[in-house]
Amino acid sequence: MSTNLAPPQRKKAGEKRDPTATRRALLGAGARLFSEKGYDAVSVEDLARRAGVNKALISYHFGGKRGLYTAVLESGFAEVADRLRVVEEAADARAGLHRFFGVFEDMTRRRSDFPALFLREAVSRGIEPAVVPHLLAIMGTTRRLAERGHREGLFRKVDPLLFHFSLVGALGFFFATEPARRRAAAHVRFEMPTPRAFIHHLEEMTLRGLAPEPSPIAKQQSNKRKGART
Amino acid sequence: MSTNLAPPQRKKAGEKRDPTATRRALLGAGARLFSEKGYDAVSVEDLARRAGVNKALISYHFGGKRGLYTAVLESGFAEVADRLRVVEEAADARAGLHRFFGVFEDMTRRRSDFPALFLREAVSRGIEPAVVPHLLAIMGTTRRLAERGHREGLFRKVDPLLFHFSLVGALGFFFATEPARRRAAAHVRFEMPTPRAFIHHLEEMTLRGLAPEPSPIAKQQSNKRKGART
DNA sequence: GTCTATAGGCTGATAGAC
DNA sequence: GTCTATCAGCCTATAGAC
Numbered sequence: 001m002s003t004n005l006a007p008p009q010r011k012k013a014g015e016k017r018d019p020t021a022t023r024r025a026l027l028g029a030g031a032r033l034f035s036e037k038g039y040d041a042v043s044v045e046d047l048a049r050r051a052g053v054n055k056a057l058i059s060y061h062f063g064g065k066r067g068l069y070t071a072v073l074e075s076g077f078a079e080v081a082d083r084l085r086v087v088e089e090a091a092d093a094r095a096g097l098h099r100f101f102g103v104f105e106d107m108t109r110r111r112s113d114f115p116a117l118f119l120r121e122a123v124s125r126g127i128e129p130a131v132v133p134h135l136l137a138i139m140g141t142t143r144r145l146a147e148r149g150h151r152e153g154l155f156r157k158v159d160p161l162l163f164h165f166s167l168v169g170a171l172g173f174f175f176a177t178e179p180a181r182r183r184a185a186a187h188v189r190f191e192m193p194t195p196r197a198f199i200h201h202l203e204e205m206t207l208r209g210l211a212p213e214p215s216p217i218a219k220q221q222s223n224k225r226k227g228a229r230t
Numbered sequence: 231m232s233t234n235l236a237p238p239q240r241k242k243a244g245e246k247r248d249p250t251a252t253r254r255a256l257l258g259a260g261a262r263l264f265s266e267k268g269y270d271a272v273s274v275e276d277l278a279r280r281a282g283v284n285k286a287l288i289s290y291h292f293g294g295k296r297g298l299y300t301a302v303l304e305s306g307f308a309e310v311a312d313r314l315r316v317v318e319e320a321a322d323a324r325a326g327l328h329r330f331f332g333v334f335e336d337m338t339r340r341r342s343d344f345p346a347l348f349l350r351e352a353v354s355r356g357i358e359p360a361v362v363p364h365l366l367a368i369m370g371t372t373r374r375l376a377e378r379g380h381r382e383g384l385f386r387k388v389d390p391l392l393f394h395f396s397l398v399g400a401l402g403f404f405f406a407t408e409p410a411r412r413r414a415a416a417h418v419r420f421e422m423p424t425p426r427a428f429i430h431h432l433e434e435m436t437l438r439g440l441a442p443e444p445s446p447i448a449k450q451q452s453n454k455r456k457g458a459r460t
Numbered sequence: 461g462t463c464t465a466t467a468g469g470c471t472g473a474t475a476g477a478c
Numbered sequence: 479g480t481c482t483a484t485c486a487g488c489c490t491a492t493a494g495a496c
Contacts, residue, residue: 019461036355040270044490054463059491061461116353123346123406125266126413161423162431169403170396176353177395183356193391201392208443209435249479274472284481289473291479 023061025051030072035113036179038120039069070130073121076114077134080107084141093149097206100145101199104171108178108195115175122172139164155210167206174198253291255281260302265343266409268350269299300360303351306344307364310337314371323379327436330375331429334401338408338425345405352402369394385440397436404428 029050033042044065048055062068083103090096107114121127127135142164149155175195185192259281263272274295278285292298313333320326337344351357357365372394379385405425415422 022461038268038270038350038354040268043488045488054461055490056463056492057461065490119349119353119403120268122403122410123349124268125409127410158435159423159427159431161421162428165404165407165423165428166400166432166435169400171399173349173352173399173403174395179355180352180357191391193389193395197389198392198395201389202396205388205396205435205439208441209439211438213438252479273470275470284479285472286474286481287479295472 019061022051022053022057025053026058026061026068027072027075030068031076031111031113031117034069034072035116035120070128073117073128074130074134076111076117077131077138079111080114081134081137081141083107084138087141087145093145093152093154094207096145096148098203100141100167101171101203104175105195105199108175112175112178115172116179119172119176138168142167149210153212156212158210167202170202171199249291252281252283252287255283256288256291256298257302257305260298261306261341261343261347264299264302265346265350300358303347303358304360304364306341306347307361307368309341310344311364311367311371313337314368317371317375323375323382323384324437326375326378328433330371330397331401331433334405335425335429338405342405342408345402346409349402349406368398372397379440383442386442388440397432400432401429 026047029047033046033050042065044055044058047058047065047068058065058068062071080103083106084100086103087096087100090099121131139161143160146155146158146160146163150157178195181190181192184190256277259277263276263280272295274285274288277288277295277298288295288298292301310333313336314330316333317326317330320329351361369391373390376385376388376390376393380387408425411420411422414420
């Protein structure tokens, strides 16, 4: 269910066009606006204007504002879950991890709205039921990656769920806050970190963090006991 | 500027009480509701009801809904920035990192609303100007921690900003999504990861990730060349 | 499928009595 | 400081013409 976020593409009043173009324009406008301002801060009038479409069409095509939101959200989650399947096809877990990060880096460009959409939804009460299957698929990917790495002797044993949250949290946060950083950078002096640099940093931290050697905490505690740790 | 989120504490109509109690009740209600539903989804009527206070008092004491929101946000950021100062007083960078995580673990209990509040704000366009100083203070803490660790020979050299985003993103995401997980756990079977376990996982990953040894990527690429890493 | 016009509800703020 | 009453504005949804 991939939805290229079609540019506004205004129509002259009364003109009858391809109905799927209307749907696509609305999905694109929804992705942009819901991600920027959050569900409640966006009005159907905003959405219609951005899509270059009459606001009554939101109810006609999606059954209302909430229906449009759900459709936008679901298409985003579906695409991520779909693209993450390449992780499983990698030669080994280490390559799989690399592909995992690659998918997120790609998303920066193809669906730059998604991270904020995702984060807002994650923080909200009650995740939209329609996206639960995709969410489980994504969590399954990281879980199998962690387990596979351990089986292959490439990763130490870690809790797959904690592994998942730390990766997804860091990635989601970085990409969702990129617009905020860009705006901040315009006012105060601020070196803008690139997505590429962040991904590289996180991959490096993760690979080192997963390397199957004894814990540095344990190592240090037995090596030198100098106390004073609270 | 610590604000114990006072329990609702209803008053009988017309009764004159301590004015600061009203302010505290409103701040507590704001922390809870804004964090749960986001700024736009909360009405002044919701806030007043939860605080057990007349809705006109929001304008009187805070100049309006937005003013209350800003006050809530600022008190949260101020408290985090304040408590993070113990990081600098640690014996070495490793102990400082441990304290850093300890502060976040504490926050789970003392200000469980804050992570969601923080994440929502971070994703939104235009961070509230009032919190910028505190935000810079927090970023300064992680930056100095990374630099100190490198000086002391405990950490490899990493970009302090990237280090900051990966830590704060992972922590913020985990804690902000805890209510969502709790609700999900009530419906589908789901082992709930504890804050303690997550913090431990992240600290372990971070310490290993920062250990001053050669990159496992470089190591692996020279050790065994089996290709297929798309 | 698209558009206009409008209904009906809720929102945030405040004037003015106490 | 607190409360009641009220207002103007915006919101989403829809009936009905085209």
